[in-house]
Amino acid sequence: MNRLAHHQGIHKFFMTLGLALYFSKPVIKHLVYLVDALTTKGFSGTLTDVRYWSFHPNHRTTLSHFFTKSPWNEEKLLEKLQEWILRQIERLAKQENQPLFVSIDDTICQKTKPSSRAAHAIQGCDWHYSHKDHQSVWGHSLVWLMVHTFTQAFPFAFRLYDKAAGRSKIDLAIERLSSLKGKWAQPVYVLMDSWYPSQALIEACLKQGFHVIAMLKTNRILYPKGIAIQAKEFARYIEPQDTRFVTVGKERYRVYRYEGAIRGLDDAVVLLAWKADEPMTPDHLHVVLSTDRELGDEEILRYDAQRWTIECFFRQAKDQLKSDDTVFATFGR
Known part of the structure; x- marks a missing residue:
């Protein structure tokens, strides 16, 4: 399954919000995959699902590290x-x-x-x-x-x-x-x-x-x-x-x-x-x-x-x- 067009649409919306001024490219990449997974039928709420349904190229532990230790500001x-x-x-x-x-x-x-x-x-x-x-x-x-x-x-x-x-x-x-x-x-x-x-x-x-x-x-x-x-x-x-x-x-x-x-x-x-x-x-x-x-x-x-x-x-x-x-x-x- 080719998710490229879907990911591009999400990424374009993030650019409309001006997130490039506040978040690094790796952070925005994680957020694109996250939104993709959340909005995919079959998602049940786990990090394993995020990786599976969004075809994330990295291991599940990378996502865990992103949520617990990555320096990104959710309030922003x-x-x-x-x-x-x-x-x-x-x-x-x-x-x-x-x-x-x-x-x-x-x-x-x-x-x-x-x-x-x-x-x-x-x-x-x-x-x-x-x-x-x-x-x-x-x-x-x-x-x-x-x-x-x-x-x-x-x-x-x-x-x-x-x-x-x-x-x-x-x-x-x-x-x-x-x-x-x-x-x-x-x-x-x-x-x-x-x-x-x-x-x-x-x-x-x-x-x-x-x-x-x-x-x-x-x-x-x-x-x-x-x-x-x-x-x-x-x-x-x-x-x-x-x-x-x-x-x-x-x-x-x-x-x-x-x-x-x-x-x-x-x-x-x-x-x-x-x-x-x-x-x-x-x-x-x-x-x-x-x-x-x-x-x-x-x-x-x-x-x-x-x-x-x-x-x-x-x-x-x-x-x-x-x-x-x-x-x-x-x-x-």
Whole structure:
């Protein structure tokens, strides 16, 4: 099999990023083979696979030495890639006259729990609660940022969550968010699920000129007429005639729009929504926050639905890039 044309394409992209100014030819050569292997069907995440699937001319131990001892700066590689991504995504947003989205979420790269007699456990692994499995699993927990429009998405930045380091996932998200520098011609909306919209993270987004659209837990405190009440309790007072029907894609919702203060934010829009074919009970309630009060109900729900872009990426990374198994999962520490 002739991989020359494939390697040339990868090498050309690295030159577009300007990597020749920062990395030696041998380092760039290793990176070309690495990307080739990662994107080849059949790759399962080992150094042996990198050599086999990319037809690397050197022994596997050469690759091991490259990852552990070679003087190359992965942060510089990420920086140059991020600069390229931001140029691309801003061009797309202007071209489509659409907002730019930043999705924040975390995922677990599950590993096999080592034996108690194992001399060396995998670095950075710990027990993390998996919402998918409804139990704690052993592995790496990664906090990700993705930038995207309605039509195109780019994984942008990630950090390994290390419980022992004493920094929360919120702290890591705020740190990664700060790498989104620049002035944006299009509005930027930061999307997140109900585990992330803390006061600190919302304030960090607003400080950078970004709006937030996020799911809220149903026990989030609202202040209708100045009275503190949980969203799920407030919802009990809402009658069907107080709602309006909103269609997003193939789904139809009953929506009640609340405007005012919530805990941690003085002025916001909160949509209390139920699928049209489900009863208006707390068990079926969806609570969606928007810091942009100019958006209509349909726009808020349509923008919030874009959060699934990052979930699709997690699935693809695990199925195709083997992020659960790969030796590269500890990058970004």
